[in-house]
Amino acid sequence: MSIKLSPSILAADYGALRESIKTVEDAGTDYLHIDVMDGGFVPNITVGPPVISCLRGDSGLVFDCHLMINDPDRHIDAFAGAGADIITVHAEAAPHLQRTLSYIRSLGKRAGVALNPATDIGCLKYVLDDLDMILIMTVNPGFGGQKFIPAMVGKVRDTKAMIGDRPIDIQVDGGVTLDNLKAITDAGANVIVAGSAVFRAGDPALAVRRFKGLV
Ligand code: DX5
Ligand code: ZN
Numbered sequence: 001m002s003i004k005l006s007p008s009i010l011a012a013d014y015g016a017l018r019e020s021i022k023t024v025e026d027a028g029t030d031y032l033h034i035d036v037m038d039g040g041f042v043p044n045i046t047v048g049p050p051v052i053s054c055l056r057g058d059s060g061l062v063f064d065c066h067l068m069i070n071d072p073d074r075h076i077d078a079f080a081g082a083g084a085d086i087i088t089v090h091a092e093a094a095p096h097l098q099r100t101l102s103y104i105r106s107l108g109k110r111a112g113v114a115l116n117p118a119t120d121i122g123c124l125k126y127v128l129d130d131l132d133m134i135l136i137m138t139v140n141p142g143f144g145g146q147k148f149i150p151a152m153v154g155k156v157r158d159t160k161a162m163i164g165d166r167p168i169d170i171q172v173d174g175g176v177t178l179d180n181l182k183a184i185t186d187a188g189a190n191v192i193v194a195g196s197a198v199f200r201a202g203d204p205a206l207a208v209r210r211f212k213g214l215v
Helices: 014-026 049-056 072-082 097-106 121-130 152-163 181-187 204-211
Strands: 004-007 031-037 062-068 086-090 110-115 133-137 169-173 191-194
Touching (some): 014 031, 014 049, 049 062, 062 110, 072 086, 072 097, 097 121, 110 169, 152 169, 152 181, 191 204
Parallel strands (some): 004 031, 004 191, 031 062, 110 133, 133 169
């Protein structure tokens, strides 16, 4: 199975985002993970559509937008218009999930659902044909640099079994390092978010190549 790497700009220098993104793009990353926080669903506030559209013109990466926001339906059009390629909403924040996912797809975008560590994967059983990616949070959302929750390896395995042969990506996000990468991919994850382990590494380009198994 081929692995996609999605470095999270949450751990990058927000004053030098263009340069940071170019570094990981030149090093061969696949996606760019953009953490959107609203100060409501999670305590922090980060960036929104205007920043995404500024960055869009300079990058050919798949923009993987993780919306940690309440009532995401209000903002789907804005994120799609800003250049998001994947729009991931939290199941805990989107009560009309099937409608939200269908709407994202109707805009020609890939639809993702994120689940907090305590949320059962069973909530996705009846929307599996409406989504392109399941994001298993391996920390509680809101902050970078937290410790990976080991019980989430089993959750990834259970998710893989649940999706069967559907073409659904399994993404993991939070506390992922080169040390726990193998356990996570063996369990079935194929899209790997890494914030601190890439942008806080001494050499982010080398970290990308290591995650990709190139060195
Ligand atoms: C947490 C975010 C993550 C975070 C990951 O709420 O969704 O994407 O940036 O950062 P690390 O890899 O440092 O745990
Ligand atoms: Zn994220």
